[in-house]
Amino acid sequence: MELALLAIGVGVGVGIVVGALGAGGGILAVPVLVxxxxxxxxxxxxxxxIIVLITALVSLPHHARHGNVEWRNGLVFAGVSVVGAFVGSRLxxxxxxxVLLTLFGVMLVGVAVMMxxxxxxxxxxxxxxxxxxxxRAEHEADEPVTTHDDPVLDQPGPDTVESADGIHRHHGEPELPTAPAPPASPRLPLVLAAAxxxxxxxxxxxxxxxxxxVPMLVIALGLAMRRASGTSLLVMVIATAASLLARLGTEVQIDWAxxxxxxxxxxxxxxxxGPLSTKARPSTLTLLFSVLLGGVAAVTLAQTLL
Incomplete structure (x- = not known):
């Protein structure tokens, strides 16, 4: 009973950190469980x-409903990651x-520095x-404000539109026709290595x-951050499921309760x-996450090596 209450309390604490800082549950769950x-x-x-798989499955439908999941790119990325997941699980x-915990602590240090x-x-x-x-606010306040009563200009016309890539383009003047740009080819070696x-x-x-x-989906495939975050959940579902299947037949025992x-x-x-994340700047959350990971890394390495 005491272990169950401790698991609930610690799980809620980790969940609050994950929801507020956007941190990955697995990278915090392993040291806590140990x-x-x-x-x-x-x-x-x-x-x-299992914890990561459940979290990703619960979170994925919300992102999918809002169109933030690139199914094709995500499935390709996840399909390649299955090979690494199988090898990593067996190894x-x-x-x-x-040795496993020492390497985990070293990885935490690397992620903390990156964050x-x-x-x-x-x-x-x-x-x-x-x-x-x-x-801009100071200079606009000093400039006289001009108004016009032109009914055409007053309409919400196509002066500025937002293209699919999120860039605002001005169409006040006709543009000369230009040759179509060649399609951007994804950096295949980088995608394969990252997956x-x-x-x-x-x-x-x-x-x-x-x-x-998330960074690899942004860099290698050119996805927007929001789409990369949603697509990463799809990758997690497949990668974690493959990792669990690869553990079948090994001597690893799971305390399911x-x-x-x-x-x-x-x-x-x-x-x-989750609501806490709206009250702080993204950079503040990222810095807090890096400090948290640094502390967890120090505890992990100290407990393991000493």
Whole structure:
């Protein structure tokens, strides 16, 4: 009973962090399952896969209804990741627990540094945008406001339209016809490498791999951030399912009761933490996430090595 209550409480806490900071549940679940709930390392990675799978399945329909899932690109990316997921899952069961946790801690350090750099870059961009907005506001206040009563110009016409790529284009003057640009070819080697690495990390460490999937979908396939986030859930569902299937026949045991209770608590915490993300700047959330990962990495390495 005490273990169940602890699993619920810790699951809610992790869910709040995930909902507020946008953090991946798997990357936080593994150390929590090992050091707070006393699971063996290999069992914790398998349980984390179940938690990530449930979270992704619950979250995917919402993004799909809003058209934020690129099904074709996502299925291709996920299909390639299955190979890495199978290899990572099989290899994970052969690695000693201490080595597995040490490598997990090293991965946490790498992700923390990556998120720290991203947060600092976002903070600089936010400050530059705020300065530019302030400058425009000051100069517009000094300029006389001109009005017109032209019924044609007053209509919401096509002066400025937003194209599919999100760029605002001005059509006040006729444009000369230009030759069509050649279709942008995706960086196939980068996509294959990213998908394989994502699958391997998912299978080996039991993490969702969203911290790699989202940037790679943006860089390699040119998806907008919102579409990349929705599509990454599809990739997670397939990669985690493949990783769990690859663990069949191994000696890894799953504590289903603790795992499902933890997953339920995490889902509730995610609902509570979601509204918190609207009260802080994205750069602040990213920096907090990097600090959190750094702390978890320090605890993981200290507990494992010392």
């Amino acid at each position: 050091f707070l709930l006393g699971m063996p390392a290999h069992s914790a990675t398998a349980s984390s896969l 994970s069961s052969l690695v000693p627990a201490s 720290l750099r991203r947060g600092l870059r976002s903070r600089a961009e936010e400050r530059a945008e705020a300065a530019a907005h302030s400058w 394989t690495v994502t699958g391997f990390l998912t299978g080996f460490f039991g993490v969702g791999g969203g911290f790699i999937v 603790t795992t499902l209770i933890f997953a339920g608590g995490s889902a509730v915490g995610g609902l509570l933490g």
